[in-house]
Amino acid sequence: MPSEPSSELACLDGRLTPASEAMIPATDEGFLRGDGAFELIRVYNGKPFALVDHLDRLEGSASRLRLPAFERTTLAGEIDSVLAERGGPDFDGCLRIVMTREGRRLLLTEQTPGRAGSIRLGAVTYAPTRVLDGIKSLSYGANMLCSRLARERGFDEALMVTPHGRVLEAPTSSLFWVDPTGTLCTPPLADHILASITRDRILRLVEVEERACTLEDLALAEEAFLASTTREVQPVSAIEETALPDPGPLTRSTTAALREQITAELASP
Numbered sequence: 001m002p003s004e005p006s007s008e009l010a011c012l013d014g015r016l017t018p019a020s021e022a023m024i025p026a027t028d029e030g031f032l033r034g035d036g037a038f039e040l041i042r043v044y045n046g047k048p049f050a051l052v053d054h055l056d057r058l059e060g061s062a063s064r065l066r067l068p069a070f071e072r073t074t075l076a077g078e079i080d081s082v083l084a085e086r087g088g089p090d091f092d093g094c095l096r097i098v099m100t101r102e103g104r105r106l107l108l109t110e111q112t113p114g115r116a117g118s119i120r121l122g123a124v125t126y127a128p129t130r131v132l133d134g135i136k137s138l139s140y141g142a143n144m145l146c147s148r149l150a151r152e153r154g155f156d157e158a159l160m161v162t163p164h165g166r167v168l169e170a171p172t173s174s175l176f177w178v179d180p181t182g183t184l185c186t187p188p189l190a191d192h193i194l195a196s197i198t199r200d201r202i203l204r205l206v207e208v209e210e211r212a213c214t215l216e217d218l219a220l221a222e223e224a225f226l227a228s229t230t231r232e233v234q235p236v237s238a239i240e241e242t243a244l245p246d247p248g249p250l251t252r253s254t255t256a257a258l259r260e261q262i263t264a265e266l267a268s269p
C-alpha cells in the first residue's frame, strides 16, 4: 500500500514547500561537515513554546560559530507563516530551525518523537568538545553514536560520562537526580553540557542544586529523570544496574510544575 504523503512543511530561505521537497545543495558545509547550528522547538496547538529562549540560543550559537548573521524579524515572520500553513492551532508537533555555514535558513515542521513512559540509561564514555561550549551545533554524530552504543548494550538511552568520571547529560536531554538526603540535583553548565531551556525552566520552578555528578552518586540516587523540549520530564527507571522508582515523588512534582508553567506561558499573549 502506498504510504500517505507527509503533511510536514519546510521553509527554505523564505520559500515554503512540502518538507520532502526542500533541497540543500550537497556542497553546503552544513551538510558536508555538520558546520551549522539548530534548534528544536515544541509547538503546542500552533504555539511555539519558549520561542524567545530558542531564538536567543540560536543567535548565540550562530555568532559563536561565526555563521553568517541572520535577521531575527525575518526568521520570526517565517516561523509564523510555516506554522499557520501547517494548520495553526491544529498542529501539535515540533519546529526545527537549521542555519548552515553557507547562510541557508531551513525551517521544518516535524512530529513530536514518541516516548516511552520511563527510560533505562547505560553509561557511555564521552568527552565534550570544549570549543563548542554554548553552541547547539549540527555536529551531533557523537551524541547519536552514544545512543546507539547504549542501545547495543540493552539500554534505552545513553548517559554521557567523561573519561574522568563526570556524569554530564544524555545525548538530547539533561539529567536530574535525587540524592539520599532528598535533594534534587543536576550537573552544572560548567561541566560543558548544553544550556537546556527545559533545565533552565525547572531550575526556576523547583529547588535544585547544581552539583557535579559521578556514577557512584547515581548508584545511591533515590530518583532520576531526563528533561528536554520534547520529553518535558521523563522518569528514569534504571541507571546501569541501579533500579529507580518509576516515577518517584520529586519526579512527579517536577513534572506537574513544568506542565503548569508550560500551560501558563502558552496562555499568555
Ligand SMILES: Cc1ncc(COP(=O)(O)O)c(C=O)c1O
Binding pocket: 040, 143, 169, 170, 171, 172, 173, 174, 194, 195, 196, 197, 198, 199, 227, 228, 229, 230
Ligand atoms: C545535549 C543536549 N542536552 C540537553 C538538551 C535539552 O535541551 P532543551 O531543553 O533546550 O530541549 C538537548 C536538546 O536537544 C541536547 O541536545
